[in-house]
Amino acid sequence: MPRSSFSGALSSPKMDLTVDVGNPFLNLTINGFLRIGTVAAAKVVAEETYHVVKRGSFSHHNFENSLKKMCKEGAYWGTVAGVYVGMEYGVERIRGTKDWKNAMIGGALTGALVSAASNNNKDKIVMDAIAGGAVATAAEFINYLT
Structure with a gap:
């Protein structure tokens, strides 16, 4: 019986753009x-x-x-x-360590800052800070899994 096989690999295109100032x-x-x-x-x-x-x-x-x-x-x-x-880089430099907490703090600060820039009330700013921290922390944990 004739046999055939296929061998190969698929990969996504990569584009690495780096700006150095x-x-x-x-x-x-x-x-x-x-x-x-x-x-x-x-x-x-x-x-x-x-x-x-x-x-x-x-x-x-x-x-x-x-x-x-x-x-x-x-x-x-x-x-x-x-x-x-x-923000994440700044928190890393201040804390002197690289871990998931930097993502959480950076995400919370970013959420609060973007919300405050949108002229939201205090409760909305706090909620956006919590959401930003949660999303950033989840993304960081997902990165650790891969």
Whole structure:
């Protein structure tokens, strides 16, 4: 009986962009901004492509709106990521250790700062700080598993 086999490996494409401005804090913050900002912009591209296909038409006005939305989402999520990465690094430097607690504290500080910048009330700021700390801690634990 004839036999055949297939051997190979699949891997995701990797793009390693690193910005070096001479300061580790700024390097991490800028890289966080660029990476997550790009992901947010790509998310908008996927959503807008779906809407174009669903509508069956595309116009100059739709293109402009999509571009504005890409920039807005990319800048917002990139800023949040940059603040988080900077906070986590700062906490690591202050505490002198690298562990999950840095992610928790950095996430809580980022959640509180972003919420306060949005002019939320005290209860909302506290809730956003708790959510930021919880999400960052969960992400850190998931990273330890892989």
